[in-house]
Amino acid sequence: xxxxxxxxxxxxxxxxxxxxxxxxxxxxxxxxxxxxxxxxxxxxxxxxxxxxxxxxxxxxxxxxxxxxxxxxxxxxxxxxxxxxxxxxxxxxxxxxxxxxxxxxxxxxxxxxxxxxxxxxxxxxxxxxxxxxxxxxxxxxxxxxxxxxxxxxxxxxxxxxxxxxxxxxxxxxxxxxxxxxxxxxxxxxxxxxxxxxxxxxxxxxxxxxxxxxxxxxxxxxxxxxxxxxxxxxxxxxxxxxxxxxxxxxxxxxxxxxxxxxxxxxxxxxxxxxxxxxxxxxxxxxxxxxxxxxxxxxxxxxxxxxxxxxxxxxxxxxxxxxxxxxxxxxxxxxxxxxxx
Amino acid sequence: xxxxxxxxxxxxxxxxxxxxxxxxxxxxxxxxxxxxxxxxxxxxxxxxxxxxxxxxxxxxxxxxxxxxxxxxxxxxxxxxxxxxxxxxxxxxxxxxxxxxxxxxxxxxxxxxxxxxxxxxxxxxxxxxxxxxxxxxxxxxxxxxxxxxxxxxxxxxxxxxxxxxxxxxxxxxxxxxxxxxxxxxxxxxxxxxxxxxxxxxxxxxxxxxxxxxxxxxxxxxxxxxxxxxxxxxxxxxxxxxxxxxxxxxxxxxxxxxxxxxxxxxxxxxxxxxxxxxxxxxxxxxxxxxxxxxxxxxxxxxxxxxxxxxxxxxxxxxxxxxxxxxxxxxxxxxxxxxxx
DNA sequence: GCCGGGCGTCGAAGCGCTTCGACGACTATG
DNA sequence: CATAGTCGTCGAAGCGCTTCGACGCCCGGC
Numbered sequence: 001x002x003x004x005x006x007x008x009x010x011x012x013x014x015x016x017x018x019x020x021x022x023x024x025x026x027x028x029x030x031x032x033x034x035x036x037x038x039x040x041x042x043x044x045x046x047x048x049x050x051x052x053x054x055x056x057x058x059x060x061x062x063x064x065x066x067x068x069x070x071x072x073x074x075x076x077x078x079x080x081x082x083x084x085x086x087x088x089x090x091x092x093x094x095x096x097x098x099x100x101x102x103x104x105x106x107x108x109x110x111x112x113x114x115x116x117x118x119x120x121x122x123x124x125x126x127x128x129x130x131x132x133x134x135x136x137x138x139x140x141x142x143x144x145x146x147x148x149x150x151x152x153x154x155x156x157x158x159x160x161x162x163x164x165x166x167x168x169x170x171x172x173x174x175x176x177x178x179x180x181x182x183x184x185x186x187x188x189x190x191x192x193x194x195x196x197x198x199x200x201x202x203x204x205x206x207x208x209x210x211x212x213x214x215x216x217x218x219x220x221x222x223x224x225x226x227x228x229x230x231x232x233x234x235x236x237x238x239x240x241x242x243x244x245x246x247x248x249x250x251x252x253x254x255x256x257x258x259x260x261x262x263x264x265x266x267x268x269x270x271x272x273x274x275x276x277x278x279x280x281x282x283x284x285x286x287x288x289x290x291x292x293x294x295x296x297x298x299x300x301x302x303x304x305x306x307x308x309x310x311x312x313x314x315x316x317x318x319x320x321x322x323x324x325x326x327x328x329x330x331x332x333x334x335x336x337x338x
Numbered sequence: 339x340x341x342x343x344x345x346x347x348x349x350x351x352x353x354x355x356x357x358x359x360x361x362x363x364x365x366x367x368x369x370x371x372x373x374x375x376x377x378x379x380x381x382x383x384x385x386x387x388x389x390x391x392x393x394x395x396x397x398x399x400x401x402x403x404x405x406x407x408x409x410x411x412x413x414x415x416x417x418x419x420x421x422x423x424x425x426x427x428x429x430x431x432x433x434x435x436x437x438x439x440x441x442x443x444x445x446x447x448x449x450x451x452x453x454x455x456x457x458x459x460x461x462x463x464x465x466x467x468x469x470x471x472x473x474x475x476x477x478x479x480x481x482x483x484x485x486x487x488x489x490x491x492x493x494x495x496x497x498x499x500x501x502x503x504x505x506x507x508x509x510x511x512x513x514x515x516x517x518x519x520x521x522x523x524x525x526x527x528x529x530x531x532x533x534x535x536x537x538x539x540x541x542x543x544x545x546x547x548x549x550x551x552x553x554x555x556x557x558x559x560x561x562x563x564x565x566x567x568x569x570x571x572x573x574x575x576x577x578x579x580x581x582x583x584x585x586x587x588x589x590x591x592x593x594x595x596x597x598x599x600x601x602x603x604x605x606x607x608x609x610x611x612x613x614x615x616x617x618x619x620x621x622x623x624x625x626x627x628x629x630x631x632x633x634x635x636x637x638x639x640x641x642x643x644x645x646x647x648x649x650x651x652x653x654x655x656x657x658x659x660x661x662x663x664x665x666x667x668x669x670x671x672x673x674x675x676x
Numbered sequence: 677g678c679c680g681g682g683c684g685t686c687g688a689a690g691c692g693c694t695t696c697g698a699c700g701a702c703t704a705t706g
Numbered sequence: 707c708a709t710a711g712t713c714g715t716c717g718a719a720g721c722g723c724t725t726c727g728a729c730g731c732c733c734g735g736c
Contacts, residue, residue, distance in 0.1 A: 053392075077416065283561070363724090366684070367684060
């Protein structure tokens with residue numbers, strides 16, 4: 001274990017000089033710097049993280065809280081997590097992975113121990129029990145997702161309301177008058193994770209404005225559940241000609257079951273999905289979809305956190321990413337439409 | 339920021355006493371302990387992670403290196419990552435998330451800086467470039483996956499060779515004589531990640547022993563690719579009556595395309611998958627499958643790492659988890675079989 | 677009644693780094 | 707030519723914790 005002192009001795013300078021070479025916080029003459037850098041390389045020196053954290057009260061670590069559940073939108077989460085890790089590294093930070101399991105206790109532990117300099121919290125619920133603690137902590141925090149009350153918080157999320165509206169518009173333009181929304185699993189609504197509700201709200205409002213009828217049904221991501229949901233939808237609204245799906249796991253079952261029922265996509269029914277690009281392009285039909293910009297969300301979250309750490313960011317800031325609808329092969333003019 | 343010294347003053351004891359109360363490394367009388375614990379609670383004290391790491395040269399952090407690619411077996415990885423995080427917490431460790439992006443440099447950085455006490459590496463390639471560094475590091479390391487040479491390494495993995503053999507046996511018993519293997523994407527084989535090859539090897543060997551013909555084709559997880567693969571398989575071996583799939587993303591396309599071609603599962607063709615339980619039970623047909631025990635792998639990896647840290651584990655230890663085949667509704671007797 | 681040995685507690689010495697003030701050696705300025 | 711300012715470097719003081727040796731104290735044994 002090479003220490004800074006050994007590097008200093010090897011280079012014939014004092015410890016503080018080595019430190020300043022490393023941090024660049026004071027000017028160092030070129031020859032000295034080179035000598036020090038050479039010694040560092042030659043000895044294979046790596047600063048000790050603990051000592052550095054203790055002395056500077058900065059750990060250069062960003063904590064990321066991911067939900068414990070592995071049953072939902074996993075690819076999205078993973079993509080966010082990886083984007084967070086990658087972006088954090090590019091800013092000189094490492095990422096500490098916390099699971100929701102510990103709940104608020106994890107927040108307390110991390111902020112209390114100085115383990116991390118900032119915190120990124122995923123899967124925020126509308127009335128999240130971690131919020132009060134996050135408020136109290138002097139640690140910069142960024143939420144991915146939107147709680148009910150965003151006062152004093154920094155949040156990043158896809159603008160799901162606009163997403164819903166966008167889907168409604170697209171389908172209305174194509175002449176559809178009866179749209180069915182296949183939502184997330186009931187559990188998602190029960191947890192009040194916000195995004196599902198917001199999509200629905202956007203859909204409802206815009207559909208209302210455009211005179212389109214909307215039917216919403218929650219749905220698990222299995223074939224059985226999709227089968228039931230589908231029957232109920234067509235029983236209740238036989239004139240349904242379009243679907244909006246927000247549950248990744250439900251997409252394949254939906255397409256598959258529609259096909260089995262002899263309903264062609266997009267000739268008989270149109271389908272618009274809210275899902276990651278990859279899912280949309282790899283489904284059995286190339287799906288018209290609004291992408292969930294997971295990478296972008298992760299990246300933004302880190303950048304906001306870093307900005308807050310540098311003191312250059314406003315206290316409160318809600319970043320809603322504008323949705324983009326990509327037309328592919330699953331949506332077309334409504335059957336009876338002109 | 340409450341410090342240990344303040345707790346000590348508040349409780350009327352010395353700092354070392356508080357430290358010993360916290361660590362339990364020396365006996366403390368009950369009244370003193372209670373007084374200290376009470377002060378800790380009252381002041382809301384949390385030990386500073388950096389100071390602790392510096393003084394004890396233990397960070398209580400386990401580093402987890404996950405592959406950067408988000409294109410493959412993502413749910414499995416996520417499940418492993420979460421199991422690692424959860425298990426680590428239950429042993430008093432936090433988890434640092436590293437992406438493969440930095441490659442060997444990340445290993446050097448983490449081991450050099452004392453950021454983590456141990457390291458868990460996922461997605462190990464047969465001739466992984468990180469291996470020499472991991473060997474050199476005095477940090478305990480556990481690999482999830484099997485490199486070509488395991489000398490001196492601790493590894494955890496599903497026994498994919500046995501998995502392949504198990505699939506072959508199951509299908510042979512049902513009377514199938516021609517089996518097609520739908521493998522991972524070509525990129526997986528190019529990276530030499532081992533597990534795909536090992537499954538194939540197990541399949542080949544056992545199939546050979548049982549007199550069953552085997553055809554292997556790599557396949558991307560898309561419908562187009564699956565479509566092509568399927569045609570080529572039936573062109574080459576029209577008598578194929580069974581499939582083994584190891585690519586999660588290929589499962590839905592496979593089932594869907596078979597159905598479209600009018601081949602019933604399991605009446606005309608049987609399908610056996612190697613995938614997480616959840617995928618097997620949520621597909622359009624409940625799949626006979628060998629589960630990938632992601633949680634178990636994550637848990638084991640952490641436990642091995644912790645054991646190594648405690649000094650109670652052998653240097654070299656390869657843990658191969660025995661595969662279990664669960665018969666569901668996608669496999670049945672071969673059409674012509676007695 | 678005296679001595680050896682636990683047991684419980686304390687003081688002090690670091691762990692390796694950052695950072696602040698100080699200080700010598702220059703350069704620019706009037 | 708004296709003086710103020712700048713630049714590059716150093717020394718020392720911690721950051722908050724762990725841990726080792728030391729030191730009373732009280733107990734039991736003879």
